[in-house]
Amino acid sequence: LSRAQEALRESESHSRLIIETAHEAFVAIDIDGVIIDWNRQAENLFGWPRQEALGRRFDDTIVTPQGHQAQIEGYQHFLSTGEGMVLDHRLEVMAKHRQGRQFPVELTIWPIQLGQTYRFNAFIHDISERKQAEQMKSDFVSFVTHQLRTPLAGIKWLLELASEEEALPEAPRSYIQDARESADRLIKLVNDLLDISRLERGKFNILPEAVNLGELTHSVLAEVSPLARQKGHQLLCTRLDEIPAMIVDRQLMRQVMLNLVSNAIKYTASGGEISMQLCRMGATVQWSITDSGIGIPKAAQARLFEKFYRAENGLTVETEGTGLGLYLVRLILGQFGGRVWCESEEGKGATFLFTLPLTE
Amino acid sequence: MGGQPKHILLVEDDRFLRKAAEATLRRHGFAVSTAVDGEDALQQVQRQIPDLILLDLIMPKIQGFEVLRLLKQDPDTQRIPVIVLSNLGQENDVHQALECGAVAYFIKSNLSLQALVSHVQENLKGGTT
Numbered sequence: 368l369s370r371a372q373e374a375l376r377e378s379e380s381h382s383r384l385i386i387e388t389a390h391e392a393f394v395a396i397d398i399d400g401v402i403i404d405w406n407r408q409a410e411n412l413f414g415w416p417r418q419e420a421l422g423r424r425f426d427d428t429i430v431t432p433q434g435h436q437a438q439i440e441g442y443q444h445f446l447s448t449g450e451g452m453v454l455d456h457r458l459e460v461m462a463k464h465r466q467g468r469q470f471p472v473e474l475t476i477w478p479i480q481l482g483q484t485y486r487f488n489a490f491i492h493d494i495s496e497r498k499q500a501e502q503m504k505s506d507f508v509s510f511v512t513h514q515l516r517t518p519l520a521g522i523k524w525l526l527e528l529a530s531e532e533e534a535l536p537e538a539p540r541s542y543i544q545d546a547r548e549s550a551d552r553l554i555k556l557v558n559d560l561l562d563i564s565r566l567e568r569g570k571f572n573i574l575p576e577a578v579n580l581g582e583l584t585h586s587v588l589a590e591v592s593p594l595a596r597q598k599g600h601q602l603l604c605t606r607l608d609e610i611p612a613m614i615v616d617r618q619l620m621r622q623v624m625l626n627l628v629s630n631a632i633k634y635t636a637s638g639g640e641i642s643m644q645l646c647r648m649g650a651t652v653q654w655s656i657t658d659s660g661i662g663i664p665k666a667a668q669a670r671l672f673e674k675f676y677r678a679e680n681g682l683t684v685e686t687e688g689t690g691l692g693l694y695l696v697r698l699i700l701g702q703f704g705g706r707v708w709c710e711s712e713e714g715k716g717a718t719f720l721f722t723l724p725l726t727e
Numbered sequence: 728m729g730g731q732p733k734h735i736l737l738v739e740d741d742r743f744l745r746k747a748a749e750a751t752l753r754r755h756g757f758a759v760s761t762a763v764d765g766e767d768a769l770q771q772v773q774r775q776i777p778d779l780i781l782l783d784l785i786m787p788k789i790q791g792f793e794v795l796r797l798l799k800q801d802p803d804t805q806r807i808p809v810i811v812l813s814n815l816g817q818e819n820d821v822h823q824a825l826e827c828g829a830v831a832y833f834i835k836s837n838l839s840l841q842a843l844v845s846h847v848q849e850n851l852k853g854g855t856t
Contacts, residue, residue: 516814517741
């Protein structure tokens with residue numbers, strides 16, 4: 368018997384040790400809500416030494432005033448039904464330190480039946496840091512919007528003003544021109560990052576409207592034609608099927624086409640040929656652009672639409688890319704049930720295609 | 728442009744943006760006064776009604792949305808065309824501003840001064856004064 372008692376005592380002290388060394392606060396209460404266990408981490412987290420915490424009411428000790436009602440209701444619900452809203456899953460609530468400071472915690476509570484009565488065991492940990500990080504992530508987006516764009520607009524505008532000075536010598540004039548291009552690149556990068564972050568978080572307010580893809584293609588073509596001329600490219604539409612208006616976001620679709628067309632211009636050596644097609648194929652619309660550029664190695668094709676990915680051979684031609692453009696294209700098309708891919712052989716040009724379901 | 732130069736009130740808390748926009752508008756023959764925050768803007772409008780207002784949104788004291796609302800509530804000022812120049816680009820900001828009665832909304836970093844001038848000229852052609 369004494370050996371059994373010995374074994375029991377050993378097992379108890381072992382359990383005690385586990386509880387005492389846990390990284391989480393451990394709190395147990397009885398059926399009346401009185402604290403009956405309180406580990407070292409609970410002492411640290413809530414500021415109550417074990418000796419003082421034991422015997423106190425749980426709700427007066429660590430539950431915030433706002434949490435009282437919910438706690439009482441949950442408790443009564445459990446007593447009458449045997450089910451608990453907080454039992455068996457993780458719950459995020461605000462807790463209270465002895466000094467009155469409130470902080471977010473995650474807790475799991477489960478009941479243990481002891482004959483006619485219950486006790487409740489809870490593991491609790493502080494999630495202040497995680498909450499802060501989540502907040503920072505969403506704050507960052509608005510930070511980028513306002514705090515980065517304001518000085519960027521300052522740079523852009525003052526450089527524009529400087530470039531209008533008449534008596535400017537050739538060298539400073541070219542420096543100013545280069546600085547303007549850099550500023551515009553940075554602004555585009557900020558815009559892309561912002562769009563991506565909002566699309567990823569589902570925070571983008573899409574404005575669907577009836578859009579004629581043929582007209583949109585022509586307007587994008589008109590927009591990029593100065594750039595195409597500069598590089599001596601021939602840029603044309605070779606096929607434009609009659610397509611009913613699509614219900615999409617005009618700005619976003621414009622961005623998709625613009626990204627694909629500017630890629631074709633960038634990655635094709637001077638004097639190339641670039642053609643666009645818009646075809647109706649059953650219940651889908653297919654838009655494509657074919658260039659006579661450097662092409663894309665097979666291995667890179669699958670990864671081309673990943674965030675920040677850039678194909679090896681692209682890096683040697685164009686160092687300014689960010690690896691965001693095609694990712695953004697994919698994100699946008701995904702919003703409208705579309706798909707994008709590319710067909711290419713290295714050195715033999717590339718075709719980028721996207722499809723959208725017809726919305727009739 | 729003959730006659731009196733048109734009077735633009737430029738409301739912008741960032742001094743570099745204010746400097747650049749003011750210089751450009753003056754070059755194009757506009758009379759420009761500047762306000763550094765919403766309160767300043769409303770006081771200036773009380774003293775003299777401008778032909779057009781360029782309005783920033785995030786500013787000290789009184790924010791741009793509030794300035795816009797107050798301007799549109801007052802019969803004396805509700806006809807002044809207001810172009811919002813902001814760096815908030817969320818669709819709901821744009822909608823809210825247009826719904827409050829702004830004639831146009833631009834994101835500053837995406838707008839050239841040249842384009843700014845043509846938007847100002849275009850909105851003055853309407854001739855609400």
